[in-house]
Amino acid sequence: LRTSQLLGGMSVFTVYTQYIFEKAGGNLSSGVSSMIYIGLCVVLNLICMHTVDIFGRKKSYWVSLIFCSLVLFFEAIYFIIDQFYPELDLSSLNWMPVAGMFLYIIFSSFGLAIIPTLMLGELFSASVKGKGLNLLSVAFALSQIAITNVFYFLSSRVGFFSPFLFFGICTTISSVITVYIVPETKGKTLEEIQQLLKGNTSNNNNETKQ
Secondary structure, three states: OHHHHHHOOHHHHHHOHHHHHHHHOOOOOHHHHHHHHHHHHHHHHHHHHHHHHHHOHHHHHHHHHHHHHHHHHHHHHHHHHHHHOOOOOOHHHOOHHHHHHHHHHHHHHOOOOOHHHHHHHHHOOOOOHHHHHHHHHHHHHHHHHHHHHHHHHHHHHOOOHHHHHHHHHHHHHHHHHHHHHOOOOOOOOHHHHHHHHHHHHHHHHHHHHO
């Protein structure tokens, strides 16, 4: 879950918000756009923390991944055209990347931004929760640094479209994996979740033996 969150570009876009809006152009200044973006993040995350139980964690996460991947591919296509087809005039469409980023934060708020954090305390058993969460926090911080560098490397060496394409592909793969691996924890106790995980492991082992 944490890996799919990172590879969905959530933390990277937060770090590079102003830079992305500068590259995108548009009628709003990059500073104003980034402030609106971050403010929207906070408000939507607070709202969605209270609504995610209505639809279930797994379904919310899957739908969020699907729509985020579509937005990321849309952004990649725009910047591909902008980079490789300079003869095409995109000045009348320079609002589209900014609109795409706002759509991304809306869709990510309903799953990608909050579900991994909500499920952290639900998937670890009580005996290993403390050590598990500490280890995961360290791994997440290191991975976040690496992914941030990936964004910079791809955008500077390949083209500004490439990180969006990369994150779009990763998010699409994550949506497929979610269907088969991520358990639904809505309305379940910690013991029930642990039994569900053990059951999935047993089923996978049996299938491997067969």
